[in-house]
Amino acid sequence: xxxxxxxxxxxxxxxxxxxxxxxVPGQGSAGEVVIGSDHAGFVLKQAVAAHLGGLGYAVSxxxxxxxxxxxxxPICAAVARRIVGGxxxxxxxxxxxxxxEAIAANKVRGARAALCHDEYTARLARRHNDxxxxxxxxxxxxxxxxxxxxxxFMRTPxxxxxxxxxxxxxxxIEEEEAAAVGGxxxxxxxxxxxxxxxxxxxxxxx
Numbered sequence: 001x002x003x004x005x006x007x008x009x010x011x012x013x014x015x016x017x018x019x020x021x022x023x024v025p026g027q028g029s030a031g032e033v034v035i036g037s038d039h040a041g042f043v044l045k046q047a048v049a050a051h052l053g054g055l056g057y058a059v060s061x062x063x064x065x066x067x068x069x070x071x072x073x074p075i076c077a078a079v080a081r082r083i084v085g086g087x088x089x090x091x092x093x094x095x096x097x098x099x100x101e102a103i104a105a106n107k108v109r110g111a112r113a114a115l116c117h118d119e120y121t122a123r124l125a126r127r128h129n130d131x132x133x134x135x136x137x138x139x140x141x142x143x144x145x146x147x148x149x150x151x152x153f154m155r156t157p158x159x160x161x162x163x164x165x166x167x168x169x170x171x172x173i174e175e176e177e178a179a180a181v182g183g184x185x186x187x188x189x190x191x192x193x194x195x196x197x198x199x200x201x202x203x204x205x206x
Contacts, residue, residue: 032058033154034088036079037138038072038101039064041094044138044146048092051147057154060088073104076135080108083132090154091133098137105133109174112167117141119152126156128163 033052037045042064049059062078064070072095079091091113093101098115105113113133114125117140125131134153136146 032060032088033090033092034060034062034079034082035092035094036062036075037064037094038075038096039067039069040096041098041101041136041138042067044136044143045092045094047143048094048136048146048150051150052154072101073107076101076104076113077108080105080111080113080133084108084110092136092150092153093133094136094138096137096139098135098140102133102135105135109178110171112170116149116153118145119148122149122153123156126153127159130158130163130167 035045035049035052045061049061052059060082062082063075072093076093076095079088079093082088083091091105091111093105093113095101102113102115105111111133112129112131113135114121114129114131115135115137116122116125117137122134125134131153134150136149138146141149
């Protein structure tokens with residue numbers, strides 16, 4: 001890449017924790033932690049946000065702000081978009097199981113959301129996958145364990161090395177899918193060979 005700028009969501013090329021994308025947001029970091037949840041994850045979200053704030057992280061909470069039922073996909077996608085767009089360093093999405101939240105976040109191109117139920121999966125998500133969004137299930141992990149998972153996720157750097165090529169391959173799949181969707185949209189918007197001819201107008205009776 002001749003410009004020296006990294007495409008949003010692309011992996012860092014080093015594992016020292018200092019390069020953009022593979023950084024470890026520490027206390028006083030310029031990058032924000034962006035957090036969001038649905039109603040099932042609201043209580044845990046409040047605990048995580050308070051915990052991170054107490055450690056000195058800048059936290060941007062984009063909702064939801066009560067236990068009133070709400071759909072999770074727009075919230076989780078918004079968290080992921082802010083991370084990919086460079087408006088935050090790492091994101092956290094929380095729901096009942098965390099499954100749908102991870103799926104929703106991963107629909108955003110450049111997002112690498114990891115559903116973690118323990119410290120081990122959180123550590124490897126960062127070290128091997130350069131995960132930029134953590135997904136938690138409030139009905140799966142207790143608050144104390146969730147905070148431990150968050151701490152590991154936040155402080156663990158991306159290893160880089162052999163993992164960079166694999167993350168690059170994931171990004172390439174996203175590019176291929178986007179191109180394929182664009183191609184299909186173009187085909188649908190213009191008449192194709194399979195479009196049946198319009199019926200001929202009836203001529204005068206013979």
